[in-house]
Amino acid sequence: MDKETLLDWYRQMVLIRRFEQRSAELYQQGKIGGFLHLYIGQEAIAVGSIAAKAEGDHVITAYRDHGHAIAVGADLNAVMAELLGKQTGVSMGKGGSMHLADVSRRYWGGYAVVGGHLPLATGIALAEQYRETENAVLCYMGDGATNIGYFHESLNLAGVWQLPVLWIIENNNYGMGTSVDRASAAPILDKAKAYGMNGEQIDGMNVMEVYETTQDCLQKIRDGEGPQFVEMITYRYEGHSMGDPLRYRTKEEVEKWREDDPIGVLERHILDEKAADQEALEAIDGEVEERIEAAVQFAEESPLPEPEALYSGIYVEA
Amino acid sequence: MARITLRQAISDALREEMQRDENVFIMGEEVGVWGGTYAVTRGFHDEFGDKRVRDTPISEMVIGGAAAGAAMNGLRPVAEFMTINFAMLALDQIVNHAAKVHYMFGGQMKAPVVYRAPGGGGRQLGATHSHTPDVIFAHFPGLTVVSPGTPYDAKGLLKSAIRSDDPVLFIEHATLYQLRGEVPEEDYTVPIGVSEVKREGSDVTIISYAQGLQVSLEAAEQLAKEGVEAEVVDLRSLRPLDMGPALESFKKTFRAVVVEEGHRGYGIGAEIVARLQEEAFDYIDAPIKRVAQDETPLPYSQELEQMALINPDKVIAAVKEIV
Ligand SMILES: Cc1ncc(C[n+]2csc(CCOP(=O)(O)OP(=O)(O)O)c2C)c(N)n1
Ligand SMILES: [Mg+2]
Numbered sequence: 027m028d029k030e031t032l033l034d035w036y037r038q039m040v041l042i043r044r045f046e047q048r049s050a051e052l053y054q055q056g057k058i059g060g061f062l063h064l065y066i067g068q069e070a071i072a073v074g075s076i077a078a079k080a081e082g083d084h085v086i087t088a089y090r091d092h093g094h095a096i097a098v099g100a101d102l103n104a105v106m107a108e109l110l111g112k113q114t115g116v117s118m119g120k121g122g123s124m125h126l127a128d129v130s131r132r133y134w135g136g137y138a139v140v141g142g143h144l145p146l147a148t149g150i151a152l153a154e155q156y157r158e159t160e161n162a163v164l165c166y167m168g169d170g171a172t173n174i175g176y177f178h179e180s181l182n183l184a185g186v187w188q189l190p191v192l193w194i195i196e197n198n199n200y201g202m203g204t205s206v207d208r209a210s211a212a213p214i215l216d217k218a219k220a221y222g223m224n225g226e227q228i229d230g231m232n233v234m235e236v237y238e239t240t241q242d243c244l245q246k247i248r249d250g251e252g253p254q255f256v257e258m259i260t261y262r263y264e265g266h267s268m269g270d271p272l273r274y275r276t277k278e279e280v281e282k283w284r285e286d287d288p289i290g291v292l293e294r295h296i297l298d299e300k301a302a303d304q305e306a307l308e309a310i311d312g313e314v315e316e317r318i319e320a321a322v323q324f325a326e327e328s329p330l331p332e333p334e335a336l337y338s339g340i341y342v343e344a
Numbered sequence: 345m346a347r348i349t350l351r352q353a354i355s356d357a358l359r360e361e362m363q364r365d366e367n368v369f370i371m372g373e374e375v376g377v378w379g380g381t382y383a384v385t386r387g388f389h390d391e392f393g394d395k396r397v398r399d400t401p402i403s404e405m406v407i408g409g410a411a412a413g414a415a416m417n418g419l420r421p422v423a424e425f426m427t428i429n430f431a432m433l434a435l436d437q438i439v440n441h442a443a444k445v446h447y448m449f450g451g452q453m454k455a456p457v458v459y460r461a462p463g464g465g466g467r468q469l470g471a472t473h474s475h476t477p478d479v480i481f482a483h484f485p486g487l488t489v490v491s492p493g494t495p496y497d498a499k500g501l502l503k504s505a506i507r508s509d510d511p512v513l514f515i516e517h518a519t520l521y522q523l524r525g526e527v528p529e530e531d532y533t534v535p536i537g538v539s540e541v542k543r544e545g546s547d548v549t550i551i552s553y554a555q556g557l558q559v560s561l562e563a564a565e566q567l568a569k570e571g572v573e574a575e576v577v578d579l580r581s582l583r584p585l586d587m588g589p590a591l592e593s594f595k596k597t598f599r600a601v602v603v604e605e606g607h608r609g610y611g612i613g614a615e616i617v618a619r620l621q622e623e624a625f626d627y628i629d630a631p632i633k634r635v636a637q638d639e640t641p642l643p644y645s646q647e648l649e650q651m652a653l654i655n656p657d658k659v660i661a662a663v664k665e666i667v
Binding site for chain 2: 084115116117118119120121125127128129130134135137139142143144145146147148149150151152153154156157175176179180182183186187339340341342343
């Protein structure tokens with residue numbers, strides 16, 4: 027991997043991490059409402075896989091969607107403004123944290139009903155196949171989503187129709203407080219086989235591995251091998267959402283996973299490869315800090331949606 | 345003008361729209377090789393092929409969602425639910441996804457999908473296969489819900505639905521498939537969200553739609569023989585709901601009966617009655633009546649099933665109570 031790419035990934039991952047930490051603060055201050063699901067610990071997945079996508083490829087995910095929004099390059103100011111429910115938000119303040127989208131970047135957004143976006147991903151892929159393009163859909167979901175009916179119907183249909191979808195499972199070990207072994211009758215990877223895919227399990231804390239695997243999978247899709255499946259093993263360091271009592275796991279478990287911190291893994295790689303020195307990385311951290319503060323300032327200063335917005339945009343046709 | 349069945353009218357609308365726009369395609373259970381459970385798409389698979397007439401597995405949730413996703417990404421899917429009873433499995437995709445994405449993402453995307461769903465009782469199919477759950481779907485802003493009562497409206501409304509940029513649930517009453525009516529050869533549309541007076545009269549206003557419209561028209565003919573002239577208003581669209589013609593008629597007759605095939609409780613009738621009293625309170629000369637399905641699951645036995653369903657006699661009885 028060339029030096030620029032590694033540093034770019036480092037920048038993006040730190041940007042996501044700091045964005046999330048800052049969001050948590052804003053939440054505590056009551057400036058963000060509703061649910062807030064942080065992506066801290068999972069940054070390598072959004073950054074590595076989206077780096078592998080071609081311009082025409084699509085991205086769709088669940089409610090833990092800030093990382094994907096930032097990785098596709100959505101305007102950071104507008105993302106932060108959305109969390110604050112402002113008119114300048116990516117979804118004009120109507121979506122909130124769980125419903126960020128940037129369709130101009132083919133990011134179809136975050137969806138808050140577990141598994142609800144899998145059928146949509148199937149249909150988005152169908153439209154690409156219908157038009158005979160080379161484009162694929164990267165559909166992200168949690169481990170918990172592999173237990174819902176949507177998962178099975180969508181993977182089956184995508185298999186029957188050989189649709190260009192890459193199913194990416196972000197296995198962070200838990201769906202809320204329920205661990206995978208308490209919720210899934212079979213290993214997640216076995217479920218891919220049921221729908222005609224080999225599937226692969228990789229280290230989701232290693233951005234290089236995420237990138238390479240995603241690239242391979244997308245190539246297979248473009249080579250006509252049909253839908254692909256990859257389970258990326260990761261961990262969320264924070265609670266499921268704000269206010270999670272964290273009764274279902276131990277501090278020791280969290281500490282153990284911190285040794286694999288995806289940003290730490292990349293940092294060590296960069297230093298080992300002498301792609302940059304500590305000072306250069308700290309300079310990036312500083313830039314990120316400024317970007318985040320500018321976004322917070324933009325969001326705070328942005329106007330609230332006009333009252334008329336409540337009634338507009340329910341239908342395309344007025 | 346040719347007199348064709350409502351089934352043929354729907355079939356013609358689909359074929360003509362598919363010929364007009366290559367982004368229009370059909371997906372659903374048994375729509376292709378079988379030719380459609382109600383034979384609406386018979387011959388389509390031979391004419392348009394696998395790509396545009398797509399048989400799906402028995403997977404209502406992904407039928408609902410994949411059609412919405414394909415629509416978001418530029419196509420014009422017409423997804424058929426074998427019956428509206430099974431569309432309830434896809435309620436979350438229809439209501440929480442297709443009907444919400446445009447608003448929830450600040451107008452960034454649209455989902456111009458059409459869901460066709462035959463439904464209704466009266467065919468001895470028992471409690472699970474006989475629902476008229478129109479009101480469940482009509483409850484949610486963001487979704488358009490239409491249900492035609494004549495072949496002419498069926499063809500014109502389906503064309504409007506396919507051309508609409510919004511998600512539309514198109515409810516077909518299965519007992520109307522054989523109903524014949526005049527349908528022009530040339531291309532036309534019926535606007536969504538526009539009610540229409542189907543029969544003029546000055547003594548009472550009967551408000552209905554779909555199969556209820558036919559029941560109401562029959563009742564009106566009988567009433568005319570007894571000297572009562574009923575005006576019959578066809579809603580055609582449940583959302584958006586056009587109250588214009590119903591209100592205008594009510595302000596002339598001062599009496600109304602709402603006829604629907606769904607259950608009485610929390611039904612279309614409840615909504616219409618509320619709107620009449622809100623918007624025309626000073627014109628109320630008698631209680632506004634509701635003729636609707638009894639509050640029971642529908643049984644198999646023909647005698648029992650018919651007892652629960654609406655019919656012209658029930659409409660006539662309701663009218664006689666208030667004129
Ligand atoms: C259909 C549905 N059921 C329940 C919920 C509540 N819920 C929100 S997130 C979640 C856990 C999902 O876990 P997973 O798929 O592993 O994703 P993660 O949160 O770990 O990213 C649950 C149960 C929901 N949003 N939708
Ligand atoms: Mg999880």
